[in-house]
Amino acid sequence: MSSTIYKNKLPLLVFLVPAFLMMGLFLYYPFVMNFFNSFSNISGLGTAAKGLNDPWYANYIRLFSDPNMRTAIKNSLFLMLMTIVFQVGIALVLAIFVDMIQKGAQFFRTVYFFPIVISATALGLLFNLIYLYDGGMLNQLLQKVFGFTQNIDWKDQDHFMATMLTPVMWQYVGFYFVILVTGLNNIPQEIYEAASLDGAGTWQRTRFISLPLLRNVLCTCLVLAITGALKVFDLPWVMMGAGIPMDESWLTGTYMYNQTFLRSDVDYGSTIAVLIVVLGVVISQIANKIFREKEY
Amino acid sequence: MKKSLVLSLVLLMLLSAFSSVLAEEITVVTSYGGDDGNRVNFEAAVKAYEAATGNKVNDESATSNEEWKAKILTDFETGAEPDVLFFFNGVDSNPLVEAGKVVSVDEIRAVYPDYASNMKDSMLGASPVDGKNYSIPVNGYWEGLFVNKTVLAAAGVEVPGADYTWEQFLLDCQKIKDAGYTPIAVSLQEVPHYWFEFTVFNHGSVANHLDLPASSTDEVGQKWVAGLEDIKTLYDSGFLPANTLTATDAETFQLMAEDKAAFAIDGSWKIGWFQSTVADINDYTVTYIPGNGDRAATDIIGGLSMGYYIPRKAWDVPEKQKAAVDFIALMSSDDVVSTFGATAVTALKNGTTPPADADALVNAALEMTKGSTGIAPAVQDKLSSEARADLFANIKNIVTGKITAAEAIDAAIALN
Known part of the structure; x- marks a missing residue:
């Protein structure tokens, strides 16, 4: 058979060009337009721009002086940190425990993964009922079981962060758990058996075999968690709406949505979107460098 | 037999296709x-x-x-x-x-x-x-003061009437609070709209309610400042739900249904909510919102x-x-x-016909609109959506002292 079939690039192009066009049309063109919009004066979604802002970079000056934007960036970075510690951390601990048991591993996989399949909006509504001030599950529990006499406002300035982050953390633990438990299953059993013969205990097998051989999978999870944290929107939006309490709970995504869709400040919303992209690119590059996979 | 069956089916399909073409x-x-x-x-x-x-x-x-x-x-x-x-x-x-x-x-x-x-x-x-x-x-629509009569009776407060004043209202709220109830059901973080409308109305009249301020310092601006400061007074006095800055409107209204709150301002459309939610509609009524200065309690917002x-x-x-x-x-x-x-303002030449089986709340609404001495549309409808959203988002900041009422008004006017 002639080897020219490998030189004919046409089939490759047939498959690559449509995907490229789709990406160009629905991702890169809107991004370029969004960048342009961030310098324009647009006071309503879908309305034409009324020329450029004066000065044209006005929105970028506002971006750095807007206290709500500072809150949004601070909260998003904090969410990222919590994602690493709690989502990946808890998933790792659960994965190690489940990997150690012989029976019921599949049951736990299903149980821990289940929250992923529930829509974030439904989860938000569910947690809203749990945290409800008057007659909510948590307040009823505290009063009937622990004798509390006053309702706790779980969305006030003292509690809002835990209230917002708990469901976000809880929802995605199962996602990283499944990835990590699959990684653990791929470690050859012979290594553990040899270590046991040499007298290694459970902790030593985990510390010196499981964790080092799981490094690459763990790195992938961390990169996914960090980049995913920047995109969290729906669950916090359903629970905390417009920055409840007192503009304290804004995330970059919720603040952008609020400015664009509720305040009709489309050009400022576009500016926030540009910042989100820049943050996403920079942070994911840093994360990729720190958690680079090792060749064994 | 087979032929006639096929023919009938074809005819049925054609008829169905024809009728779907005609339907829009x-x-x-x-x-x-x-x-x-x-x-x-x-x-x-x-x-x-x-x-x-x-x-x-x-x-x-x-x-x-x-x-x-x-x-x-x-x-x-x-x-x-x-x-x-x-x-x-x-x-x-x-x-x-x-x-x-x-x-x-x-x-x-x-x-x-x-x-x-x-x-x-x-x-x-x-x-x-x-x-x-x-x-x-x-x-x-009209906007009125929905009242939980059970809470008022427990607190020893009379149901407000046509001559109800703002001073009496504040005294009654204190009594209700002292009796262990929430005087006013409102979510300042989500729907402060109605309280804004009436507190501003209370510093003007039907004749000038629709005037928009050019700045917080002009006559209309001062009227708005005074209105917003009245909301701050209600907040500072503890007359609003403890979680008014974090709750949704639905959450605070539930206090009315559960006999935990006495008053709420809302529109004619809220009657349906009361009819479908509360245990006994006879325990509720709707009346005039307390008046002040040139605005009689019987002057209402509607249109x-x-x-x-x-x-x-x-x-x-x-x-x-x-x-x-x-x-x-x-x-x-x-x-x-x-x-x-049937209870609302209408453009019908013949007017509306009230339902024969009207309940207590509908009858109270009919009585209220019939007794009104003046009607003004909502001034907030004259603001652009950008300005309105900004003003209402800032009400929580006004009541907690983060910004002044004048600053909030100037910021909204700049967007209008």
């Missing part, structure tokens, strides 16, 4: 979605229209809020407008009129002379852009702020045009309007 499908967007008090009435009217015309209604109604308004304006901008729209007739509709996206009543009457002939033209709600009528109102529009895009398609006109004709007929808002 129209997309309708209204604010009668979600838990709107008139949702049931709207669904019944849609069914009646479908039965009478054979047309199909694709109902895309939702709950009216700032997000809903923004979505509708975007739909028009992007060419995705509905065939019939029920929307505000104040400044919110200006972009639609300015862009020629909706058809005027005069233009419709040139083709359909009887269009909305049962309505008073002077009350249709002329556009602020050119003074022409574009929409046909159905049910007007006809919304109506049915026919978008230009649907008007230009003959089949859609007829279907849209028929739909609005049914929705604005005397019978249907009476089911939607």
Whole structure:
């Protein structure tokens, strides 16, 4: 058979060009337009721009002086940190425990993964009922079981962060758990058996075999968690709406949505979107460098 | 036998295809979605229209809020407008009129002379852009003070009447608070709208309520400052729910249903919520909001702020045009309007017919509107959506002292 079939690039192009066009049309063109919009004066979604802002970079000056934007960036970075510690951390601990048991591993996989399949909006509504001030599950529990006499406002300035982050953390633990438990299953059993013969205990097998051989999978999870944290929107939006309490709970995504869709400040919303992209690119590059996979 | 069976089937298919060609499908967007008090009435009217015309209604109604308004304006901008729209007739509709996206009543009457002939033209709600009528109102609205009589009795407070003053109201709120109840059910973080409207109204009169300030320091601006400071007084006095800065409107209203709160201001559309939520409707009433200065308690906020529009895009398609006109004709007929808002302000020449089996709350509303001495539309409807959203988002900052009322007003005016 002639080897020219490998030189004919046409089939490759047939498959690559449509995907490229789709990406160009629905991702890169809107991004370029969004960048342009961030310098324009647009006071309503879908309305034409009324020329450029004066000065044209006005929105970028506002971006750095807007206290709500500072809150949004601070909260998003904090969410990222919590994602690493709690989502990946808890998933790792659960994965190690489940990997150690012989029976019921599949049951736990299903149980821990289940929250992923529930829509974030439904989860938000569910947690809203749990945290409800008057007659909510948590307040009823505290009063009937622990004798509390006053309702706790779980969305006030003292509690809002835990209230917002708990469901976000809880929802995605199962996602990283499944990835990590699959990684653990791929470690050859012979290594553990040899270590046991040499007298290694459970902790030593985990510390010196499981964790080092799981490094690459763990790195992938961390990169996914960090980049995913920047995109969290729906669950916090359903629970905390417009920055409840007192503009304290804004995330970059919720603040952008609020400015664009509720305040009709489309050009400022576009500016926030540009910042989100820049943050996403920079942070994911840093994360990729720190958690680079090792060749064994 | 087989041949006749096949022939019958073919005939049936042809008939079905023919009837579906004749029937028209129209997309309708209204604010009668979600838990709107008139949702049931709207669904019944849609069914009646479908039965009478054979047309199909694709109902895309939702709950009216700032997000809903923004979505509708975007739909028009992007060419995705509905065939019939029920929307505000104040400044919110200006972009639609300015862009020629909706058809005027005069233009419709040139083709359909009887269009909305049962309505008073002077009350249709002329556009602020050119003074022409574009929409046909159905049910007007009023805003009133909903009262939980059980809570008032427990606190030893009389049900407010037509001569109720702001001073008496503050004293009553203190009594209610001392008795262990929440005097006022309101979510300042989500719906401070009604309290803004009435506290500002209380520093003016029917004659000047619709004036907009040019700055916080002019006469109208000072009126607004005083109104917003009244809300701060209510907050500082502990008359609002403990979680008023974090709760939703639905959460705070639940306090009324559970006999935990005494007063709430809302509109005529809230009657449906009371009828479907509370255990005994006789335990509730609606009355005048306490008056102050030149504004008597019997001067109320109300009017006809919304109506049915026919978008230009649907008007230009003959089949859609007829279907849209028929739909609005049914929705604005005397019978249907009476089911939607018998207690409210109406543009009907013959007036509305109150239901024979009216409950205590409906009767109280009828009595209230009948006894009103003056009526003014809501001034907030004269603000652009950007300015309004900014002002209401800042009310939580005013009551907690993060910014002053004057600063909030100036920021909103700058966006108007």
